[in-house]
Amino acid sequence: MTLAQKVSLTAQQLPIDAHDGAAGYLAGIPSLCLPDLVFNDAGAGVGDGQINTTAFPDPIVQASTWDPQLDYAFGQALGAEAHAKGIDVQLAPGIETDRIPENGRNWEYMSEDPYLSGQIGAAEVRGIQSQHVIVTLKHFIANSQETDRGASGPPVDSADLSLRTLEELYAPQYDVAIHQGGAMGVMCAYNRINSIYACQNPETLKGVLLHQFGFPGFVVSDWGATHSTVPSALNGLDIEMNVSPGTYFGAALQRAVQSGAVPMRVLDSMVLRILRAEFAVGVVNDPPAAQPAAYAADVSTPDHIALARQISEEGSVLFKNADGILPLTAADRRIALIGTDAGPAGADLVYNAEGSGRVPEFGTNPAVVSPLTALTRRAAASGDTVLYADGSSLLDAETVARTASVAIVVVGNSESEGVDEPNLSFNGDTCTLIGVCVPPTVAPDALVSAVEAANPNTIVVLDTGEPVLMPWLAGAKALLEAFYPGQQDGVALASLLYGDVDPSGHLTETWPASQAAQPIQTAAQWPGVDRPGDPLGPHSAYSEGIFVGYRWYQAHHVRPQFPFGYGLSYTTFGLSHLVVRTRRRSDAATVSLAVTNTGTRPGAEVVQLYVHDPANTGEPPEQLKGFRRVFLDPGQSQTVTLRLTPVSFAHWSDRRRTWIVTPGRYGIAVGDSSAHLPLRRTIRRRWARLSPRAY
Numbered sequence: 187m188t189l190a191q192k193v194s195l196t197a198q199q200l201p202i203d204a205h206d207g208a209a210g211y212l213a214g215i216p217s218l219c220l221p222d223l224v225f226n227d228a229g230a231g232v233g234d235g236q237i238n239t240t241a242f243p244d245p246i247v248q249a250s251t252w253d254p255q256l257d258y259a260f261g262q263a264l265g266a267e268a269h270a271k272g273i274d275v276q277l278a279p280g281i282e283t284d285r286i287p288e289n290g291r292n293w294e295y296m297s298e299d300p301y302l303s304g305q306i307g308a309a310e311v312r313g314i315q316s317q318h319v320i321v322t323l324k325h326f327i328a329n330s331q332e333t334d335r336g337a338s339g340p341p342v343d344s345a346d347l348s349l350r351t352l353e354e355l356y357a358p359q360y361d362v363a364i365h366q367g368g369a370m371g372v373m374c375a376y377n378r379i380n381s382i383y384a385c386q387n388p389e390t391l392k393g394v395l396l397h398q399f400g401f402p403g404f405v406v407s408d409w410g411a412t413h414s415t416v417p418s419a420l421n422g423l424d425i426e427m428n429v430s431p432g433t434y435f436g437a438a439l440q441r442a443v444q445s446g447a448v449p450m451r452v453l454d455s456m457v458l459r460i461l462r463a464e465f466a467v468g469v470v471n472d473p474p475a476a477q478p479a480a481y482a483a484d485v486s487t488p489d490h491i492a493l494a495r496q497i498s499e500e501g502s503v504l505f506k507n508a509d510g511i512l513p514l515t516a517a518d519r520r521i522a523l524i525g526t527d528a529g530p531a532g533a534d535l536v537y538n539a540e541g542s543g544r545v546p547e548f549g550t551n552p553a554v555v556s557p558l559t560a561l562t563r564r565a566a567a568s569g570d571t572v573l574y575a576d577g578s579s580l581l582d583a584e585t586v587a588r589t590a591s592v593a594i595v596v597v598g599n600s601e602s603e604g605v606d607e608p609n610l611s612f613n614g615d616t617c618t619l620i621g622v623c624v625p626p627t628v629a630p631d632a633l634v635s636a637v638e639a640a641n642p643n644t645i646v647v648l649d650t651g652e653p654v655l656m657p658w659l660a661g662a663k664a665l666l667e668a669f670y671p672g673q674q675d676g677v678a679l680a681s682l683l684y685g686d687v688d689p690s691g692h693l694t695e696t697w698p699a700s701q702a703a704q705p706i707q708t709a710a711q712w713p714g715v716d717r718p719g720d721p722l723g724p725h726s727a728y729s730e731g732i733f734v735g736y737r738w739y740q741a742h743h744v745r746p747q748f749p750f751g752y753g754l755s756y757t758t759f760g761l762s763h764l765v766v767r768t769r770r771r772s773d774a775a776t777v778s779l780a781v782t783n784t785g786t787r788p789g790a791e792v793v794q795l796y797v798h799d800p801a802n803t804g805e806p807p808e809q810l811k812g813f814r815r816v817f818l819d820p821g822q823s824q825t826v827t828l829r830l831t832p833v834s835f836a837h838w839s840d841r842r843r844t845w846i847v848t849p850g851r852y853g854i855a856v857g858d859s860s861a862h863l864p865l866r867r868t869i870r871r872r873w874a875r876l877s878p879r880a881y
């Protein structure tokens with residue numbers, strides 16, 4: 187390759203008309219049989235300006251299924267649609283740790299727990315790349331907030347954290363998605379880490395990703411996250427994606443190579459990483475569909491739409507079900523359905539959140555089935571009728587609720603990339619563009635309280651991407667969180683409400699009981715404070731360290747509103763016969779138990795395994811190290827076996843710069859949420875020093 191050919195692979199090209207609807211592209215080199223590398227967003231389907239693709243549920247729903255097999259199927263569908271749309275790089279999955287409940291992009295991430303994010307993320311990666319489409323894991327790393335995200339220059343927040351915190355809470359999911367999933371792309375983030383930009387950070391990019399993990403693929407910057415030529419190239423960035431393409435790479439990189447500021451072997455290594463990803467994933471052998479036909483093609487299929495529905499059904503979380511009000515089973519009922527988000531106009535806004543993860547971000551909306559349409563149809567089949575009020579008038583809502591036997595109120599917050607929520611209050615905003623959000627005419631708290639006062643049988647359905655405070659919770663008979671359910675919104679909701687399928691989603695994030703009773707308590711933690719002498723932006727101190735999410739609640743004995751891992755079902759399950767096997771010559775362990783459906787309906791249980799390290803390790807009380815989703819018919823029992831590997835018992839030592847196992851007694855706790863772990867044993871572990879690449 188000539189020098190010009192090499193540098194042409196390192197920077198985005200403009201205009202992108204050649205690839206309508208995409209987020210950006212690198213021109214291929216036809217004489218070398220290298221196709222264009224076309225980048226497109228991705229979290230809930232093939233988004234950006236693409237048309238005729240499936241709008242799947244958002245990543246938070248995908249993760250709430252705790253079902254890696256389903257997420258593999260999702261990845262396959264996403265990869266297949268991308269390939270048929272002429273795209274060979276999907277800008278997903280987002281696997282950062284949910285550190286702050288108010289973070290405006292938690293809906294695009296998976297969990298506050300890195301183990302869960304790693305398992306779900308790796309499954310999605312395998313699915314996408316099976317279709318010869320490269321993934322980019324994002325946004326590397328400690329990308330926990332949108333306030334001062336620095337997408338278009340300062341202020342750019344700095345995530346200030348220790349190596350141990352980074353290694354234990356923010357990095358493991360990348361290790362898993364790379365080594366178990368085979369991910370060949372990583373997107374470095376907008377934020378800084380310990381003052382240094384993520385896309386030129388020697389400690390995180392060169393140190394952790396390249397050296398420690400041995401990542402073989404390419405690193406692409408988030409759009410506008412490249413800030414230099416030489417430090418970026420020397421510290422591991424391979425592709426610059428900028429609003430003004432080629433500011434730092436491309437021709438600027440060519441000059442740096444010619445002057446010797448960037449050695450040719452560094453450029454060769456960048457090119458090698460890009461080409462290795464293209465060959466390994468199959469992009470060169472099987473390039474995506476050609477334009478312009480690909481742009482117009484309808485790539486959504488009945489199977490993909492059915493999959494979107496299944497993910498929404500499996501990922502919705504039932505929080506409360508007093509007096510067994512759900513499922514709706516008796517016939518001849520009058521059902522009041524209330525709320526803008528239940529009608530077509532509102533559903534068009536909350537099926538996905540706002541930002542580059544929305545499908546489509548720009549373009550025509552997909553065929554979203556609203557709760558009103560689907561519930562009316564489903565109710566008719568049971569001889570029920572649905573009366574609708576859009577919730578813009580309290581009086582209308584009360585009147586409809588009063589005349590019905592049961593009232594279902596659907597309320598949402600449509601969150602947006604680019605902005606954090608100011609606090610946990612339920613503001614009911616709808617966002618129509620990145621960062622452009624407007625409040626509703628009637629606040630959701632007022633609407634729900636009014637409906638509850640008018641009808642004692644009130645069921646609340648939430649469409650939120652993050653926890654909200656619910657002052658009216660005691661007055662609701664049932665509470666179901668659908669998050670952002672994708673285009674099959676109403677269809678999935680109706681089947682859950684009627685019990686055609688059993689709710690089986692479990693929370694991937696803790697829901698705080700109040701604004702004060704949660705891990706983030708100071709402005710220094712979030713949104714960060716200015717530091718004298720740093721003109722680039724504020725610093726967020728990750729002073730809670732490894733006590734993120736449920737790890738903090740358990741260590742401080744604080745009861746959340748709903749704990750991590752929690753989720754109800756219409757049936758009941760029993761867990762028994764816990765057996766823990768260890769082998770003398772191995773540091774691994776096998777945990778098995780019996781799961782029984784003790785109720786009267788078919789349903790799925792999510793078995794969760796937590797490990798309790800000895801106190802002298804300084805680790806949080808309990809940490810998720812295994813899980814399995816099990817579907818059972820009434821009376822059916824199944825033995826579940828979960829394997830623990832040496833790293834399940836390890837913590838990071840900053841002094842040794844690797845994972846170590848401290849000798850002592852380790853607790854094994856199994857149950858169906860972080861707050862309900864009825865089966866317990868302890869086992870002994872001996873001292874061990876593991877590899878830094880432990881997953």
Ligand code: BGC
Binds near residue numbers: 209277324
């Ligand atoms: C977002 C990325 C996205 C990129 C391209 C950025 O603003 O942070 O997640 O992939 O835009 O659309």
